Structures are given as structure tokens and as C-alpha cells.
Amino acid sequence: MSGETKPSHPTRQREAFFGRLKGPKLRERQRRLIEEVLPQRRIDLAKGPPSQLRDLFPVTVDEIRLEIGFGGGEHLHHETGRYPETGFIGVEPFINGMAKLLGALDDAPRDNLLLFDEDAVTLLDWLPTASLSGVDLFYPDPWPKKRHFKRRFxxxxxxxxLARVLKPGGHFRFASDIDTYVNWTLVHCRDHPAFSWIAEGPFDWRTPYEGWPGTRYEAKAKREKRTPAYLTFVRR
Incomplete structure (x- = not known):
């Protein structure tokens, strides 16, 4: 497809935690942004991880956060503006979602944001140990059928x-409107020795995160009468 970019490192079989990679045909502006702007922001795994992850950014950053599967980029673009001294890495293999975020960056640039358009686990395996202060996973594909549960991220x-790349005290945040996936995540994090759920009552998981701008997926969930949950786990 015109506008599709080449991988920046040798590919491997993806672990299938996400579905389609392409949607409707890109508009001309979107195609141009994918071809011309994305390569300037894309993390190149072929170069090997730097000794200091912050060295990848063109500006000085105090800490680094990762958002996996940012969708249309509403939350990620919002956060990069709120925290200009924090470096952000956004992962989204869906080309139309990446194009939407690049459009927002074209209108309101952010120097503290790098991007990755392939499988998130490839990036996670490349990142230096204890290099992130936070990881966000919002409204991931729920894979609702039991036979597909193994595809949940x-x-x-x-x-x-995540435990390897997060610093002690770093946060893993997970939001979803699918009850079975929320429960699934609670059980898996409860059983993992590196994570603790920081919640004292229902208010803690029913209330959106501080400064939360909302996303299109969340808006759809609410229209369809599904209640989102906002979970936060701390890296021990």
C-alpha cells in the first residue's frame, strides 16, 4: 500500500496481541506524514539500545514513559503537552492510528515523543532494564472469545x-471497559511477584486518571453502556 513504511530492523514473527494493521485508505496528508515524518521519530532497533534511553530524545527529559497501543493518540498527545520534561514512547502498529497521531503532531508539535510502529514486545525486549517510569495500556484489544484469551497482551x-523495563516504584496503568479483561488483568497482576495493585476502594478504579482527556474508544464504550475501569499497579 502506498505510504506503508519499511521495518527499521530485521522482523520476527509478531506475537499476535493485536488485530488488523490497516484500515481505510490514507488521505494524501496522512500518507505524506507516514512517509516523511514517521521515520524522523521512529525508534530504530537495529542500532541497539543506548546506555541511557533519554539520549534518543532531541530534548532533555527527566524520565520516560511508554504507551502501548495508543489508538488515535488522543491521550498520548495530551500527556506530551502536559509533561514537556518527560520523554514519551508511543507504540501503535495500526497504520491509520499512527497517521492520526502524526496529524495531531503536525498541528501541535511535541519534541518529547518517539514512536514505534511494530510489535510492542519487540521494543520491550530491546529497551534497557529499569529504563521506564511508567507504562500505559489503555483499551487494548479484549479478544473476548475464550479461545482467543491467549492473545491478550x-x-x-x-x-x-514490563517488570524488567520499569523502575522500582514505576506504574503500570491499564484501562478497559471489558469486565472479563479487567478481571483477567487483576488476577494476572495479583499473581505476579513484581506488581501490586494500588486501590483502597471502588472510587480508585472507577475514577479516570488525573488529567484524563478521554479517548474515542472510551466514548464508544460509554455510548454502549459499558463502564470503564482504571487500574494502576506499582512495580515493587
Whole structure:
């Protein structure tokens, strides 16, 4: 497809935690942004991880956060503006979602944001140990059928990956409107020795995160009468 970019490192079989990679045909502006702007922000795994992850950013950053599967980028773009001294890495293999975020960046640039458009686990395995202060996973594909549960991103292996790259005291935040996935995540994080759920009552998981701008997926969930849950786990 015109506008599709080449991988920046040797590919491997993806672990299938997400579905389609392409949606409707990109508009001309979106195609141009994918071709011309994305390569300037894309993390190149072929170069190997730097000794200090902050060295990848063109501006000085105090800490680094990761958002996995940012969708249309509403939350990620919002956070980069709120915290200009924090470096952000956004992962989204869905080309139309990436194009939407690039459009927002074209209108309101952010120098503290890097992007990755392939499988998040590839990036997680590349990142230096204890290099992140936070990881966000909002409204991931729920894979609602039982036979597809193995494709959910939250599992013991990926929690091991998150535990390795998060600093002690770092946060893993998970939001979803699918009850079975919320319960699934609570159980998996409860059983993992590196994570503790920081909640003292229902208010803690029914209230959106501080400064939360909302997302299109959340708006759809509310229209369809599904109640989102906002979970926060701390890396021990």
C-alpha cells in the first residue's frame, strides 16, 4: 500500500496481541506524514539500545514513559503537552492510528515523543532494564472469545517484560471497559511477584486518571453502556 513504511530492523514473527494493521485508505496528508515524518521519530532497533534511553530524545527529559497501543493518540498527545520534561514512547502498529497521531503532531508539535510502529514486545525486549517510569495500556484489544484469551497482551510473559523495563516504584496503568479483561488483568497482576495493585476502594478504579482527556474508544464504550475501569499497579 502506498505510504506503508519499511521495518527499521530485521522482523520476527509478531506475537499476535493485536488485530488488523490497516484500515481505510490514507488521505494524501496522512500518507505524506507516514512517509516523511514517521521515520524522523521512529525508534530504530537495529542500532541497539543506548546506555541511557533519554539520549534518543532531541530534548532533555527527566524520565520516560511508554504507551502501548495508543489508538488515535488522543491521550498520548495530551500527556506530551502536559509533561514537556518527560520523554514519551508511543507504540501503535495500526497504520491509520499512527497517521492520526502524526496529524495531531503536525498541528501541535511535541519534541518529547518517539514512536514505534511494530510489535510492542519487540521494543520491550530491546529497551534497557529499569529504563521506564511508567507504562500505559489503555483499551487494548479484549479478544473476548475464550479461545482467543491467549492473545491478550496481559499475560505472565509480558508482565515479566514490563517488570524488567520499569523502575522500582514505576506504574503500570491499564484501562478497559471489558469486565472479563479487567478481571483477567487483576488476577494476572495479583499473581505476579513484581506488581501490586494500588486501590483502597471502588472510587480508585472507577475514577479516570488525573488529567484524563478521554479517548474515542472510551466514548464508544460509554455510548454502549459499558463502564470503564482504571487500574494502576506499582512495580515493587
Amino acid at each position: 496481559v499475560n505472565a510473559t509480558n508482565l515479566d517484560r
